Amino acid sequence: MNGITVIAGRELRSFFVMPVAYVVLTLFALLSGFFFLSKLLDFNFTLMQLQNNLAFDPRAADQLLLWNLNDALITPYLASLLSILLFLVPGVTMGLFSSEKANGTDELLLTSPLPISSIVLGKYLAVVVLVSLLVGMAALFPCLLFLYGDPAPDLGLVLSGLLGLYLVGLLYASVGLFASSLTHNQIIAFFLAFVLCLGLLLLELGVGDSARGLGGVVAYLSLVEHFDNLLRGVVDTGDLGYFFVMIGSFLLLSKASVESVRWR
Amino acid sequence: MIEAKQLSKRFGDRLAVDQLSFSIERGEVVGFLGPNGAGKTTTMRMLTGFTPPSSGKVIVGGHDLFEEPAAARRLVGYLPETPPLYPEMTVAGYLRFVARIQGLPKRDCAEAVDRAMERCGLKEQRRRIIGDLSKGYRQRVGIAQAIVHSPPVLILDEPTVGLDPAQISDIRDLIADLSSAREGELQHAVILSTHILPEVEAICRRIIMIQEGTKRLDRPLDELKAEGQTLQMLFAREIVGEQVPSAGQGGAA
Ligand SMILES: Nc1ncnc2c1ncn2[C@@H]1O[C@H](COP(=O)(O)OP(=O)(O)OP(=O)(O)O)[C@@H](O)[C@H]1O
Ligand SMILES: [Mg+2]
Secondary structure, eight states, X not given: OHHHHHHHHHHHHHHHHSSHHHHHHHHHHHHHHHHHHHHHHHHHHHHHHHHHHTTTOXXXXXXXXXXXXXXXXXXXXXXXXXXXXXXXXXXXXXXXXXXXXXXXXXHHHHHSSSOHHHHHHHHHHHHHHHHHHHHHHHHHHHHHHHHHOSSOOOHHHHHHHHHHHHHHHHHHHHHHHHHHHHOSOHHHHHXXXXXXXXXXXXXXXXXXXXXXHHHHHHHHHOHHHXXXXXXXXXOOHHHHHHXXXXXXXXXXXXXXXXXXXXXX | OEEEEEEEEEETTEEEEEEEEEEEOTTOXXXXXXXXXXXXXXXXXXXXXXXXXXXXXXXXTTEETTTSHHHHHTTEEEEOSSOOOOXXXXXXXXXXXXXXXXXXXXXXXXXXXXXXXXXXXXXXXXXXXXXXXXXXXXXHHHHXXXXXTOOSEEEEXXXXXXXXXXXXXXXXXXXXXXXXOBTTBOOOEEEEEOSOHHHHHHHOSEEEEEETTEEEEEEEHHHHHHTTOOHHHHHIIIIIOSSOOXXXXXXXX
16 A cells, blocks of 8 residues: 555656656646537527527527526536547556666566556556546536536536446556556557557447447447537446446556566 | 575576575675676675565565565665666655655655765766766765665675776675665675676675676685685686586586
């Protein structure tokens, strides 16, 4: 337990010294701000159009009722952040193990009394902290809506969407950790993580109409299926379970991969 | 204190280390000699548990390295061939990290780090970034991390590479100091590999010479000196094969 925090502490400090953390946080702030603003302007523009149309278009009134902050702003905003995490998280995780191998510091870690599971979990914990900061930042913009939006968006929906985003970030982090354990080259680790995460997203395309047999498996593995529920405000234990199972699997894979280096 | 039993390591179809056995007690400083590619680094990696042996055992302080890894590893300090340094950390921060992962309790770390820096002549460098240090100073940090948790067994792979003459003699003194008895402290067992024969004569009491992964010689140095043999001669005879080796020496444990 102690070992985990020692590893995580060193890793976090190096994120901020390097300074991967600042780059990632700044990029995320800029991009999420941009997405939020563009969705907000979009929202206002459509809102005004609908209001103008009220006089001569009888359907506009119905459309106006449907045109709310929840569906027209919060949901697309959070969904867009998924793609930002897709390349930011691998950027954070790429060095976790590969730089150890390149520096020769793996010889220090792997000959220390620490169990490999502590090393893996410590590194994961460091990324979890960074992902938490990112999702915290992502939450700031919707907060504005609670202050100034009228009517305010649905709190439950915002929270479950953010939870979904957080879980996706944590899943990407475990994938990135695994990718980094496979190679001593950071660039390869980055692309490997990117492709694996993208794969989890794109599995959606392979989900046929009939979710039976192989289609069912693909549907279960597909990240979007589970994220979408959370985005719509549906917190289902099945979806939460998906994220825990996937994260756990990638952590175990990372451990096995690091172990195999020790035992090769 | 540390014992290798029939250690072998196979890389593909090439046998890097072949049935190597020896044991080293507290107070001994053993020079591990052999030409390039003899298997010194591979052997040391097996002794520290970085590389698993293809067959054979390592026992450290009574603990089997592969059955009780944590207990065994705690007793070993290791300087790999390339010092395992994080370039972005400060010297003191790095040593504190190593002390922690080696299992020292937090409250003992500051003192352990100070002592290691003192012994390796790093006091002035404590706040410097490791990546900015010269090669010799990086090597010193490497030695400091091996001794920071005061392990009873020290495994040093070419410890004096890149050091200036003054520091080399400091490190020799340090190693001599670690292996000699002192009040309230137990002696260390030290095994170091090197290519500098005078260094071996200066600090080691015993030498183990290997070639192509097999042990060629394992004898106390003063015994050899008494016979009037220099290391230079031995190296030439055992390794290069200039003369027929005298019978009974090779492989005698
Ligand atoms: N990971 C590896 N894969 C394949 N072969 C290896 C590996 N590590 C070492 N070897 C081989 O094992 C043999 C012994 O290498 P080792 O590094 O132990 O030699 P050494 O005695 O330390 O040499 P030097 O004096 O040059 O440091 C060499 O032939 C080397 O090529
Ligand atoms: Mg070597």
